Amino acid sequence: xxxxSGQKEQNIWQAAVREFARxxxxxxxxxxxxxxxxxxxxxxxxxxxxxxxxLEKILAxxxxxxxxEMEALVxxxxxxxxxxxxxxxxxxxxxxxxxxxxxxxxxxxxxxTRIAQPYYERFLALGRQVLEEGIATGLLxxxxxxxxxxxxxxxxxxxxxxxWAQSPRQYPLNKxxxxxxxxxxxxxxxxxx
Amino acid sequence: xxxxSGQKEQNIWQAAVREFARxxxxxxxxxxxxxxxxxxxxxxxxxxxxxxxxLEKILAxxxxxxxxEMEALVxxxxxxxxxxxxxxxxxxxxxxxxxxxxxxxxxxxxxxTRIAQPYYERFLALGRQVLEEGIATGLLxxxxxxxxxxxxxxxxxxxxxxxWAQSPRQYPLNKxxxxxxxxxxxxxxxxxx
Amino acid sequence: xxxxSGQKEQNIWQAAVREFARxxxxxxxxxxxxxxxxxxxxxxxxxxxxxxxxLEKILAxxxxxxxxEMEALVxxxxxxxxxxxxxxxxxxxxxxxxxxxxxxxxxxxxxxTRIAQPYYERFLALGRQVLEEGIATGLLxxxxxxxxxxxxxxxxxxxxxxxWAQSPRQYPLNKxxxxxxxxxxxxxxxxxx
Amino acid sequence: xxxxSGQKEQNIWQAAVREFARxxxxxxxxxxxxxxxxxxxxxxxxxxxxxxxxLEKILAxxxxxxxxEMEALVxxxxxxxxxxxxxxxxxxxxxxxxxxxxxxxxxxxxxxTRIAQPYYERFLALGRQVLEEGIATGLLxxxxxxxxxxxxxxxxxxxxxxxWAQSPRQYPLNKxxxxxxxxxxxxxxxxxx
DNA sequence: TATGAATGAGTATTCATTCAT
DNA sequence: TATGAATGAATACTCATTCAT
Numbered sequence: 001x002x003x004x005s006g007q008k009e010q011n012i013w014q015a016a017v018r019e020f021a022r023x024x025x026x027x028x029x030x031x032x033x034x035x036x037x038x039x040x041x042x043x044x045x046x047x048x049x050x051x052x053x054x055l056e057k058i059l060a061x062x063x064x065x066x067x068x069e070m071e072a073l074v075x076x077x078x079x080x081x082x083x084x085x086x087x088x089x090x091x092x093x094x095x096x097x098x099x100x101x102x103x104x105x106x107x108x109x110x111x112x113t114r115i116a117q118p119y120y121e122r123f124l125a126l127g128r129q130v131l132e133e134g135i136a137t138g139l140l141x142x143x144x145x146x147x148x149x150x151x152x153x154x155x156x157x158x159x160x161x162x163x164w165a166q167s168p169r170q171y172p173l174n175k176x177x178x179x180x181x182x183x184x185x186x187x188x189x190x191x192x193x
Numbered sequence: 194x195x196x197x198s199g200q201k202e203q204n205i206w207q208a209a210v211r212e213f214a215r216x217x218x219x220x221x222x223x224x225x226x227x228x229x230x231x232x233x234x235x236x237x238x239x240x241x242x243x244x245x246x247x248l249e250k251i252l253a254x255x256x257x258x259x260x261x262e263m264e265a266l267v268x269x270x271x272x273x274x275x276x277x278x279x280x281x282x283x284x285x286x287x288x289x290x291x292x293x294x295x296x297x298x299x300x301x302x303x304x305x306t307r308i309a310q311p312y313y314e315r316f317l318a319l320g321r322q323v324l325e326e327g328i329a330t331g332l333l334x335x336x337x338x339x340x341x342x343x344x345x346x347x348x349x350x351x352x353x354x355x356x357w358a359q360s361p362r363q364y365p366l367n368k369x370x371x372x373x374x375x376x377x378x379x380x381x382x383x384x385x386x
Numbered sequence: 387x388x389x390x391s392g393q394k395e396q397n398i399w400q401a402a403v404r405e406f407a408r409x410x411x412x413x414x415x416x417x418x419x420x421x422x423x424x425x426x427x428x429x430x431x432x433x434x435x436x437x438x439x440x441l442e443k444i445l446a447x448x449x450x451x452x453x454x455e456m457e458a459l460v461x462x463x464x465x466x467x468x469x470x471x472x473x474x475x476x477x478x479x480x481x482x483x484x485x486x487x488x489x490x491x492x493x494x495x496x497x498x499t500r501i502a503q504p505y506y507e508r509f510l511a512l513g514r515q516v517l518e519e520g521i522a523t524g525l526l527x528x529x530x531x532x533x534x535x536x537x538x539x540x541x542x543x544x545x546x547x548x549x550w551a552q553s554p555r556q557y558p559l560n561k562x563x564x565x566x567x568x569x570x571x572x573x574x575x576x577x578x579x
Numbered sequence: 580x581x582x583x584s585g586q587k588e589q590n591i592w593q594a595a596v597r598e599f600a601r602x603x604x605x606x607x608x609x610x611x612x613x614x615x616x617x618x619x620x621x622x623x624x625x626x627x628x629x630x631x632x633x634l635e636k637i638l639a640x641x642x643x644x645x646x647x648e649m650e651a652l653v654x655x656x657x658x659x660x661x662x663x664x665x666x667x668x669x670x671x672x673x674x675x676x677x678x679x680x681x682x683x684x685x686x687x688x689x690x691x692t693r694i695a696q697p698y699y700e701r702f703l704a705l706g707r708q709v710l711e712e713g714i715a716t717g718l719l720x721x722x723x724x725x726x727x728x729x730x731x732x733x734x735x736x737x738x739x740x741x742x743w744a745q746s747p748r749q750y751p752l753n754k755x756x757x758x759x760x761x762x763x764x765x766x767x768x769x770x771x772x
Numbered sequence: 773t774a775t776g777a778a779t780g781a782g783t784a785t786t787c788a789t790t791c792a793t
Numbered sequence: 794t795a796t797g798a799a800t801g802a803a804t805a806c807t808c809a810t811t812c813a814t
């Protein structure tokens with residue numbers, strides 16, 4: 001008996017990411033995913049219930065991963081809120097650094113992330129939490145609306161990562177990383193008045 | 194009396210926006226758009242070449258409109274760069290205020306916008322131009338990377354508008370409007386140093 | 387605009403009967419039915435919701451037809467119960483005389499006839515009714531269990547028609563017709579004792 | 580202790596009968612049969628060439644069994660033709676008495692029985708033989724067409740057994756048994772002329 | 773023998789687009 | 794212009810069968 005292989009599941013996962021990135025969810029073909037993974041079409045269904053669930057698994061994995069690392073970051077005692085926020089930006093950017101296809105999938109198919117997606121919610125909640133912590137400790141502007149602010153930052157970073165995934169030369173990650181941190185902290189105005 | 198055909202085209206355009214917003218481009222059905230517009234299925238093809246072009250027309254119209262108003266704003270002599278930036282935020286928000294469906298379509302189907310979309314490019318270029326103007330006049334931080342900065346702001350606003358379109362109560366436009374302007378100018382840090 | 391044609395629906399109905407008879411419901415292909423009807427595959431779905439409903443329509447039509455003619459027969463005043471029973475046998479046999487394929491479908495796919503099929507139930511009920519009438523008028527053996535008897539006759543006739551449809555030479559309808567009537571009335575024993 | 584493999588084959592045979600009865604041949608799944616038999620999917624193929632052959636084996640077993648018992652019955656010297664016919668009815672009914680699933684399979688999948696099925700043919704031939712014997716000995720009506728008559732009886736009994744298998748309460752075997760014998764011998768007319 | 777993971781052929785159904793009227 | 798019936802390409806998913814272990 002051939003034993004069920006975690007490697008095979010990984011191959012399918014990866015091939016699906018590439019296929020979803022290149023063609024989008026609706027134009028993606030299971031047969032092409034299978035081919036990309038080096039398995040037969042039917043084998044995809046041994047590891048994933050159907051096409052939809054395959055996408056959901058990918059998105060869930062990403063958000064779970066991010067939420068987990070965020071959790072660790074947020075609970076650190078040796079960093080203040082601003083440093084944690086910078087760490088969060090780094091986390092998100094690092095997650096996609098060596099998998100541009102994954103970045104494209106996450107951004108483009110984000111609306112498939114059912115709001116119920118608990119890991120995504122957790123991720124957002126941790127962002128708000130750090131903002132609140134910053135306000136409480138006097139580091140951040142107390143007039144900030146934490147929900148709007150966190151979503152604004154999230155949207156901006158998401159968009160930049162998408163641009164990078166499509167044109168890594170034009171939007172290198174380091175430039176993005178630096179610029180986002182600068183904007184976050186100081187805004188766009190001249191520093192000294 | 195037969196209605197003028199310009200009216201019929203408008204009806205189809207509007208019905209398509211609603212259909213694309215509700216079901217997304219790939220799940221949208223031409224037959225449902227026709228029904229929503231009160232015309233026969235085949236009639237859609239008298240006004241639009243095909244489904245893809247119908248979406249492209251909608252997106253192009255939006256960007257053309259925005260680019261045009263931006264053009265007028267940017268060339269005003271009575272405003273400085275910061276005031277123009279704030280005006281741009283208002284423009285974008287106002288454009289969608291009374292058509293949440295349109296906001297959803299623009300945000301969700303944005304990746305369908307071939308980069309070639311000239312009006313979209315024009316829109317982005319004007320944003321960069323104002324940033325450069327601000328730097329040149331000493332109002333804005335000279336270390337800003339205008340391309341990254343403008344895209345970051347665009348991404349953030351886009352995301353917030355999407356949230357509003359889905360939960361107008363939770364993310365009211367006025368709150369968004371105020372918060373974005375604040376963040377742009379001052380960042381998140383405590384104002385006094 | 388091309389107008390929806392009753393003729394086309396008939397062609398599909400007929401082609402489906404042939405296909406179901408030749409290959410059985412589960413092996414029947416919609417594409418072959420369409421080809422047989424001289425229409426495109428998709429057109430089948432303009433007239434019938436799906437494959438299952440196509441079969442159900444055929445069976446319902448047959449039973450409705452039979453039930454209707456049975457109704458007329460049973461209510462005749464000029465025939466006694468035995469003559470009506472003979473008429474029923476004739477009805478069933480005549481229904482299939484010029485459509486052996488239809489006979490095969492009805493017999494083979496009979497289990498698809500959901501018991502709820504009201505026309506089939508009506509058909510059976512009329513059979514029982516005539517038996518009861520015959521008993522009441524003293525023509526038929528009062529010890530008959532009408533439900534078992536009617537089902538027995540129905541099963542026997544059904545089986546013979548199936549044999550005829552597959553080997554018309556070996557089981558000619560006239561022979562079947564004569565023999566069934568004889569058996570019904572007299573049983574198999576020698577007539578005089 | 581490993582169970583004897585004959586036992587395993589029997590388990591599969593039985594599980595297949597249940598599966599075919601419940602879902603019909605085409606909807607039956609080998610995997611479900613295997614599960615029902617407590618073996619792995621692949622093991623089914625150690626005992627049976629394929630799905631089709633599994634059904635054929637079941638049907639062949641039934642007919643072989645019946646043919647064999649019929650053979651013994653027909654050659655008895657102590658019974659006349661009518662008694663033998665009654666015995667045949669009993670045989671068929673007894674065969675299914677404690678296995679309604681088997682009855683359903685035999686009835687529903689009967690058309691899968693290629694006419695070539697030798698045991699089935701033998702079964703029919705023995706029926707015809709008894710009828711002829713009855714005619715020769717003056718017990719049965721000499722005008723009977725033995726082939727049509729035997730098939731009529733077979734069809735009627737088959738149908739009644741099917742009804743019993745689905746609704747044992749409504750069509751109890753004893754009632755069926757009694758009624759069929761009565762009808763065979765006397766027909767439906769009032770006994771006295 | 774026994775397993776159950778792997779294979780891949782096969783098909784109903786949808787719907788954008790066309791076209792006869 | 795306007796209609797909506799007709800077209801037919803395109804594809805996710807199932808499951809009988811095989812085969813590596």
